[in-house]
Amino acid sequence: MKRKFITFGRIIRTGMVNFVRGLWLALAAMAIMIITLTIILFSVIVNATFGHTVDQIASQVDVSVFLKDEVSDAQAKQFVADIKKQSIVKKVEYLNKQQAQANFIKQNGGNQSLQTAVIETGNPIPATVHVYPTDLNEINNIKNFLTKPQYQKLQTPDSPSYKGDRKKAIDNITHATNILRRAGVAAVIIFAFISVLIIFNTIQMAIFNRRDELQIMRLLGASTWFIRGPFVVESIIYGLLSAVASILIINALFVTASSSLQATSFGLLDISYSQNFFEDHYWILLAIQLTLGILIGAISSIIAIRRYLKFKTSKK
Amino acid sequence: MILLDRVTKTYNKNLGPALDRVSLHVEPKEFVIVVGQSGAGKSTLLKLLTREERPSSGKIIIGGIDYDKLRDRDIPILRRKIGVVFQDFKLLPNRTVFENVAFALEIVGASRKEIENTVPKVLDIVNLKDKQARMPQELSGGERQRVAIARAIVRQPKILIADEPTGNLDPKHAWDVINVLEKINRYGTTVLLTTHNQDIVNKLKRRVVTIDHGRVASDKAHSSYTAAMKSTQKPAEK
Numbered sequence: 245m246k247r248k249f250i251t252f253g254r255i256i257r258t259g260m261v262n263f264v265r266g267l268w269l270a271l272a273a274m275a276i277m278i279i280t281l282t283i284i285l286f287s288v289i290v291n292a293t294f295g296h297t298v299d300q301i302a303s304q305v306d307v308s309v310f311l312k313d314e315v316s317d318a319q320a321k322q323f324v325a326d327i328k329k330q331s332i333v334k335k336v337e338y339l340n341k342q343q344a345q346a347n348f349i350k351q352n353g354g355n356q357s358l359q360t361a362v363i364e365t366g367n368p369i370p371a372t373v374h375v376y377p378t379d380l381n382e383i384n385n386i387k388n389f390l391t392k393p394q395y396q397k398l399q400t401p402d403s404p405s406y407k408g409d410r411k412k413a414i415d416n417i418t419h420a421t422n423i424l425r426r427a428g429v430a431a432v433i434i435f436a437f438i439s440v441l442i443i444f445n446t447i448q449m450a451i452f453n454r455r456d457e458l459q460i461m462r463l464l465g466a467s468t469w470f471i472r473g474p475f476v477v478e479s480i481i482y483g484l485l486s487a488v489a490s491i492l493i494i495n496a497l498f499v500t501a502s503s504s505l506q507a508t509s510f511g512l513l514d515i516s517y518s519q520n521f522f523e524d525h526y527w528i529l530l531a532i533q534l535t536l537g538i539l540i541g542a543i544s545s546i547i548a549i550r551r552y553l554k555f556k557t558s559k560k
Numbered sequence: 561m562i563l564l565d566r567v568t569k570t571y572n573k574n575l576g577p578a579l580d581r582v583s584l585h586v587e588p589k590e591f592v593i594v595v596g597q598s599g600a601g602k603s604t605l606l607k608l609l610t611r612e613e614r615p616s617s618g619k620i621i622i623g624g625i626d627y628d629k630l631r632d633r634d635i636p637i638l639r640r641k642i643g644v645v646f647q648d649f650k651l652l653p654n655r656t657v658f659e660n661v662a663f664a665l666e667i668v669g670a671s672r673k674e675i676e677n678t679v680p681k682v683l684d685i686v687n688l689k690d691k692q693a694r695m696p697q698e699l700s701g702g703e704r705q706r707v708a709i710a711r712a713i714v715r716q717p718k719i720l721i722a723d724e725p726t727g728n729l730d731p732k733h734a735w736d737v738i739n740v741l742e743k744i745n746r747y748g749t750t751v752l753l754t755t756h757n758q759d760i761v762n763k764l765k766r767r768v769v770t771i772d773h774g775r776v777a778s779d780k781a782h783s784s785y786t787a788a789m790k791s792t793q794k795p796a797e798k
Contacts, residue, residue, distance in 0.1 A: 559614045
């Protein structure tokens with residue numbers, strides 16, 4: 245037990261000594277790791293910001309139901325209650341004729357003649373139900389529910405509103421948001437994969453330079469972990485330092501330089517949301533980066549060194 | 561201590577076996593010299609003993625360990641029990657003499673105190689106590705070989721295998737190395753030495769095993785080089 249403890253301490257110390265002695269190679273490996281981790285972190289934040297933008301667009305999309313004038317208050321309430329029971333429905337807003345009229349006037353506040361027309365014709369605006377889906381992809385199911393015969397008979401002929409131009413607009417938004425979400429996730433995965441390959445190569449180069457040393461250690465009876473451990477420790481140090489560096493870079497980008505970023509237009513990207521997201525999730529992001537750094541370093545070095553530690557198993 | 565039973569090793573079927581049904585039995589505390597021309601199979605024999613290679617057929621048992629039953633993760637443990645001295649020294653280039661010898665002890669998890677006690681004593685045996693802090697490249701060939709011997713014996717192995725340890729040395733340094741091996745043998749370690757050096761074989765007057773074309777051509781106690789090589793198909797030119 246005591247010997248194991250001594251060996252463990254020795255592995256850690258050797259790893260740290262190797263890190264200091266091989267500082268140039270360490271810098272090369274770390275430069276790549278820092279770029280990788282920064283890109284990953286940046287992608288995560290951009291992805292979150294995209295998601296936020298998409299959510300905002302999605303939350304404004306609803307299916308509107310217009311009720312016939314002869315539908316009683318009780319019938320309307322029953323209908324609304326039925327809609328609310330559906331799990332795919334996030335929110336339901338019911339406006340009776342008066343509320344609908346008030347709403348219409350408010351929305352068209354600038355147009356005096358339209359307002360007068362609506363009031364003078366004795367309120368032609370129907371009672372309206374706004375149905376918001378939990379997910380844009382559920383819009384069709386909501387429409388199917390609303391067009392069941394027992395519900396359809398309560399509605400005006402042009403209800404529900406998920407038809408024609410409006411249907412097309414909603415479908416386009418749904419399609420675009422789905423693509424954006426997937427592209428974001430794909431970008432993160434691709435960047436992570438490429439960088440693991442590069443880091444793996446860098447570490448393998450370092451190990452290749454010292455393959456004679458590894459062979460000597462093997463011949464002297466060093467165990468696998470005794471040889472591999474210091475390399476893994478060294479790579480983990482790269483990972484830890486790179487994680488901290490990447491957080492600092494992103495910090496500089498979003499916090500220190502946020503004012504100049506906000507001045508430029510990024511279209512779909514809401515920079516202030518990115519900044520808030522980064523600040524709100526600071527510790528969890530740091531933890532993720534540290535974990536990623538440790539994992540990338542440890543796994544790359546374990547795979548890279550494997551080849552040099554194998555025993556001859558064939559009898560030929 | 562060392563038992564080989566009809567051990568055959570074939571690297572390439574077209575070239576024939578490097579070792580052909582070799583049987584050898586070495587008693588504890590024995591000093592055995594293995595001679596043979598280049599390519600006779602001496603190095604293959606030693607590589608089989610350190611489990612760098614596996615035999616194509618036959619049985620090897622060293623210190624009670626049956627190589628057929630040896631799992632990969634037990635190979636390091638086996639190697640810790642055998643001291644090996646290589647012809648090309650195989651010292652770690654970035655470490656001092658002291659650190660090179662200490663490394664063998666670090667592998668087995670020795671404490672710093674143990675290391676600081678043992679290493680200078682062993683370096684004293686090989687007459688290198690005053691060169692502890694040197695790097696390997698600052699030493700002569702003979703000195704490097706003695707560092708390698710110190711590293712091989714610091715764990716007090718029961719068996720010491722020396723593969724042409726004098727191959728790269730001038731006669732004076734060669735004898736320094738051989739004297740150390742004899743000293744270790746007197747302390748009770750089984751020594752297996754391969755060499756090309758006639759002078760050493762003749763003066764040591766120990767058991768000599770001759771390998772020729774992968775076979776044991778002769779195995780004689782207290783033999784001389786000429787007598788041993790007589791049994792080979794083509795006499796050595798030296």
